[in-house]
Each structure stands twice: as structure tokens, then as C-alpha cells.
Amino acid sequence: MSRRIERRRARKGPAASPAETSLIEGIQDMELGAERQLIPFSSESCIEPKRTLDLFNEVLKDILQSPTLHDHVQEVKRALYNRDYMAAFDTDNKRFAYVSRWTPARALSYSSLFASFQAIKRLLADKDQKRKVLCVGGGAASELVGIASLFCRLKEFNPNSDSQLDVTIVDIANWSTVVTHFTSYIKSHWIYKPEKLNTTFIEGDILDSKVISNEGFDVDFITLLFTTNELFCAKRSETIKFLQRLNTNCKKGAYLLIAESAGSYSHITVGTKKFPVQFLVDTILVGKPNDDNGAWEIVDSSESCWYRINEKEVSYPMKLENMRFFFRLYRKR
Ligand SMILES: C[S@@+](CC[C@H](N)C(=O)[O-])C[C@H]1O[C@@H](n2cnc3c(N)ncnc32)[C@H](O)[C@@H]1O
Structure with a gap:
């Protein structure tokens, strides 16, 4: 904890009001964000990386042994390189190839990233509250595993x-089999009362206003991870409208996390x-610089941070990629 916050806490005494707590945590997150260039490999608030990889090894057992897996991975790679996102995820073979190759490292990094936000940890640690999370473009289950890893560890107390x-995942590609398999493993291995963690998969285009009703945005936490760029590339004005829907329909105090590749890959013309x-x-979300009048405020951010796999601690049959990305954690005003 920073000295500034310690001094603040000492001045205020231990019994800070919820509003004060939230303010102090916001400052704490921002102070961390200023120096945030490395997301730790693991967090004691999450399921251990080794146990997380057990999930992938078990759920994907047959796929990891399949002689055609490598070919499907190459197909996905080619499509992603050409930014042909629809072609990348249009068959179960390609979707499971993506999940085998890329989801494990992303899930590890998202659990550690989510756990590094005091505000998100506090949200999920509250033992009396039912929380709702919406993962846009989260069909490949990285966000699901990441958030479940944090919730299930906190729930152990x-x-x-x-x-x-309750996690709702909306994705334009049909990832329902993937989501069902991962949900059932998590329910049977990571949580004492399986009914306390539920997932809903919605296949649909988030840019189509009929796919999620306005009430559907009444959630505590929305994730948009490695998806915003794709949305802008596909339909720019609809993406702007979608973000404006978040401005109008999300509730006060809700959190929104956006992450994308750091660097020129994420530039829009x-x-x-x-x-x-x-x-x-x-x-769109916060308003013009210095106006301070937008629907959201930034509570944490990094222009470029790394998540690196500690290869001494874990192993997995496929490559586990290090990740470099920027992120913003917004809170609805
Ligand atoms: C690059 S992948 C990222 C997957 C995941 N969020 C992660 O970080 O591992 C982008 C995801 O967004 C989904 N997607 C793309 N356009 C979408 C849209 N218009 N509506 C909903 N999902 C979309 C894709 O199907 C894909 O699952």
C-alpha cells in the first residue's frame, strides 16, 4: 500500500464509509496504474496457475492429442493475421484449436489482471452480493476462466x-460447446456449491441492438478484451453506437475493462x-481531455504492460504466449 494511502487511512481511521473506501481504492488503483508495467504471474487471490492449466489439460484432453490440431491452429493464425475474424472462428475445429493454443495464457493473465484491481476484488469478495458480469467477445472462455478463478478462490473463505x-458471455461465433465444457469443469472442481456460479452464452453480434437489451447492460462488470479493435474494423459507426449504449444503460458504479494489443496493431484510421x-x-466514454464530463471515469490504466509466463512453474503441451497490452478500467459515474 502506498504511503499516501496509509497516511490517509491513518487520518481517517479504520472505519471509512463505502464512498471513502471506493475513493481510496480508486486512488490506490491509479497509483498502481502509473507504475503498472508488469502484471504478476500469479496472485494469492486466484486459483494457482498450475491448477488452472489442469483445467485446460482435462477439458481439452482429446483435442490436445489430435493429429490435426496443428493444422487447425495454422488456419486460425492465418485468418487472424489477415484480420478475417469471421473465418478464424467459423468451425468447432478452429474454435477448439484457438482455445487450446491461446486461451490458457490469456486466462492466466486475466485472472492475475482482475485480481490486481482492488475494486473488482472487493466486488467479488462481498459475501452477501450476487454479482453479474458481461463478457463481450468472450466466447473463447479466457475471461470466464479468469473471473471464475478469482471468484472461486475468494469464495473459499x-x-x-x-x-x-452470474457470467453472461456474448459472442458472434458459436462458442457454446466451449463455454459449457469449461463451466462444468469449474462447477465440479473449483467451487463448493456449484449453483453459486452460473454462465449464459449468447450467440450474436453485440453491435446489433436486439442481441442485448438495455436491461442486459445492468451488470456490475463488463469486459471487452481483445475485441474492441475487431468491432471497429468491422463496423465503426455501430461500434461507436454500442459504446454510447454503455454510456446510457450501465448503472452508476459499474466497471468496464477494455484491453487490446499495445502498439500500432490497435490503431484505427x-x-x-x-x-x-x-x-x-x-x-466516447470519458469525454474530451480536461472536460471531465463523460459517462465514465478511468480508475486504472496502462499504456503498455506485460504478462509473462513463469515457465519454471508451469508446463503445457502448447506454447504459452507472453502478452503485452494496454488496458483501461472505467467506472460509471
Ligand atoms: C481476438 S478474439 C478475443 C477473444 C477473447 N476475448 C480473449 O481475449 O481471449 C475476439 C472475439 O470477439 C468476437 N467478436 C468479434 N466481433 C464480434 C461482435 N460483433 N459481437 C460479438 N462478438 C464478436 C470473436 O468471435 C472472438 O471470439
């Missing part, structure tokens, strides 16, 4: 409490100029 996590995608998103 109060296994019989009322707290509950508007007219003749190229902008980092986060500039456009910040302008």
Missing part, C-alpha cells in the same frame, strides 16, 4: 455464503489519420 456470480483505439474509446 465463505463457501456457504449468499454470494453468487479516421480520415487520413491513424489513432490508437484507446483515444477513440476514451473520447
Whole structure:
């Protein structure tokens, strides 16, 4: 904890009001964010990386042994390289190849990232609350495993409490088999009362306003991880409208996390100029710099941070990629 927060806590005494606690945590997150360049490999608030990889080894047992897996991985790689996102995920073979190759490292990094936000930890640690999370573009289950890893570890302290996590995943590709398999493993291995963690998969285009009703955005935490760029590339004005729907329909105090590759891969061309995608998103969500009048405020961010796999601690039959990305954690005003 920073000295500034310690001093603040000492001045205020231990019994801070919820509003004060939230403010202090916001400052704490921002202070961490300023120096945030490395997401730790693991967190004591999450299921251990080795146990997380056990999940992948078990759920994907047959696929990891399949002689055609490598070919399907190459097909996905080619499609992603060509930014042909629809072709990348249009068959179960390709979807399971993606999940085998890329989801494990992403799930590890997302659990550690989520756990590093005091605000998200506090949200899930409350033993009396039922929380709702919406993962946009989360069909490949990285976000599901990441958030479940945090919730299930925190739930170990109060296994019989009322707290509950409902995760809704919306994705344009049909990842329902993947989500069902991962959900059932998590329910049977990671949580004492399986009914306390539930998932719903919705196959649909998030840019189509009929797919999620306005009430569907009434959740505590929304994730948009490695998906925003794809949305902007596919349909720019609809993506702007989607972000504006978040401005209108999310409730006060809700959190929104956006992450994308750091660097020029995430630049969007508007007219003749190229902008980092986060500039456009910040302008829509937070408003113009210094105006301070947007629907959301940034509580934590990094322009470029690394998540690195500790290869001494874990092994997995396929490559576990290190990740470099930018992120923003927003809170609805
Ligand atoms: C690059 S993948 C990222 C997957 C995952 N979020 C992660 O970080 O591992 C992008 C995901 O967004 C989904 N997607 C793309 N366009 C979408 C849209 N219009 N509506 C919903 N999902 C979409 C894709 O099907 C894919 O699952």
C-alpha cells in the first residue's frame, strides 16, 4: 500500500464509509496504474496457475492429442493475421484449436489482471452480493476462466455464503460447446456449491441492438478484451453506437475493462489519420481531455504492460504466449 494511502487511512481511521473506501481504492488503483508495467504471474487471490492449466489439460484432453490440431491452429493464425475474424472462428475445429493454443495464457493473465484491481476484488469478495458480469467477445472462455478463478478462490473463505456470480458471455461465433465444457469443469472442481456460479452464452453480434437489451447492460462488470479493435474494423459507426449504449444503460458504479494489443496493431484510421483505439474509446466514454464530463471515469490504466509466463512453474503441451497490452478500467459515474 502506498504511503499516501496509509497516511490517509491513518487520518481517517479504520472505519471509512463505502464512498471513502471506493475513493481510496480508486486512488490506490491509479497509483498502481502509473507504475503498472508488469502484471504478476500469479496472485494469492486466484486459483494457482498450475491448477488452472489442469483445467485446460482435462477439458481439452482429446483435442490436445489430435493429429490435426496443428493444422487447425495454422488456419486460425492465418485468418487472424489477415484480420478475417469471421473465418478464424467459423468451425468447432478452429474454435477448439484457438482455445487450446491461446486461451490458457490469456486466462492466466486475466485472472492475475482482475485480481490486481482492488475494486473488482472487493466486488467479488462481498459475501452477501450476487454479482453479474458481461463478457463481450468472450466466447473463447479466457475471461470466464479468469473471473471464475478469482471468484472461486475468494469464495473459499465463505463457501456457504449468499454470494453468487452470474457470467453472461456474448459472442458472434458459436462458442457454446466451449463455454459449457469449461463451466462444468469449474462447477465440479473449483467451487463448493456449484449453483453459486452460473454462465449464459449468447450467440450474436453485440453491435446489433436486439442481441442485448438495455436491461442486459445492468451488470456490475463488463469486459471487452481483445475485441474492441475487431468491432471497429468491422463496423465503426455501430461500434461507436454500442459504446454510447454503455454510456446510457450501465448503472452508476459499474466497471468496464477494455484491453487490446499495445502498439500500432490497435490503431484505427479516421480520415487520413491513424489513432490508437484507446483515444477513440476514451473520447466516447470519458469525454474530451480536461472536460471531465463523460459517462465514465478511468480508475486504472496502462499504456503498455506485460504478462509473462513463469515457465519454471508451469508446463503445457502448447506454447504459452507472453502478452503485452494496454488496458483501461472505467467506472460509471
Ligand atoms: C481476438 S478474439 C478475443 C477473444 C477473447 N476475448 C480473449 O481475449 O481471449 C475476439 C472475439 O470477439 C468476437 N467478436 C468479434 N466481433 C464480434 C461482435 N460483433 N459481437 C460479438 N462478438 C464478436 C470473436 O468471435 C472472438 O471470439
